[in-house]
Amino acid sequence: MSVVGEVTAANDRYASAFAKGDLPMPPGRKFAVVTCMDARLDPARFLGLEEGDAHVIRNAGGLVNDETIRSLVISHQLLGTEEAIVIGHSGCGMLTFTNRDVYEKLGPDSEDIDFQPFPDVAERVRQSVETIRSHPLLGDSFGATGFVYDVETGRIDPV
Numbered sequence: 001m002s003v004v005g006e007v008t009a010a011n012d013r014y015a016s017a018f019a020k021g022d023l024p025m026p027p028g029r030k031f032a033v034v035t036c037m038d039a040r041l042d043p044a045r046f047l048g049l050e051e052g053d054a055h056v057i058r059n060a061g062g063l064v065n066d067e068t069i070r071s072l073v074i075s076h077q078l079l080g081t082e083e084a085i086v087i088g089h090s091g092c093g094m095l096t097f098t099n100r101d102v103y104e105k106l107g108p109d110s111e112d113i114d115f116q117p118f119p120d121v122a123e124r125v126r127q128s129v130e131t132i133r134s135h136p137l138l139g140d141s142f143g144a145t146g147f148v149y150d151v152e153t154g155r156i157d158p159v
């Protein structure tokens with residue numbers, strides 16, 4: 001079966017038992033998670049989230065960059081979240097290359113893009129937390145906490 005066939009079949013099963021069609025748009029538990037797109041991470045499962053609980057913002061590296069700030073400002077100012085949890089992880093692919101590596105591999109068309117690799121996960125999470133705490137549109141009352149998820153144990157540890 002193709003990937004599309006697989007996911008539509010899985011969705012048929014999900015929708016056949018679905019009973020949460022009346023959830024409000026604002027996250028019920030009033031927080032947002034920022035984490036990596038890594039396929040080994042399932043934040044809903046490792047953080048105990050149900051539909052309607054939290055915003056989950058994902059990108060390569062779980063970075064708090066301009067795009068993440070856009071989402072967090074909407075999350076907080078328009079949809080009422082009160083804190084963010086930033087979660088990097090062990091074995092992140094973003095540790096394994098530099099921009100120069102990518103430019104050499106992909107050629108000049110790639111050189112306008114900063115792929116935003118980083119050498120230290122915990123340090124990058126600390127920077128992300130600080131970016132959130134100091135952002136004028138996220139306010140002093142908006143909290144930010146950082147963790148690193150261990151892909152070998154499934155545990156999160158504070159940074």
Ligand SMILES: [Zn+2]
Binds near residue numbers: 093
């Ligand atoms: Zn990653």
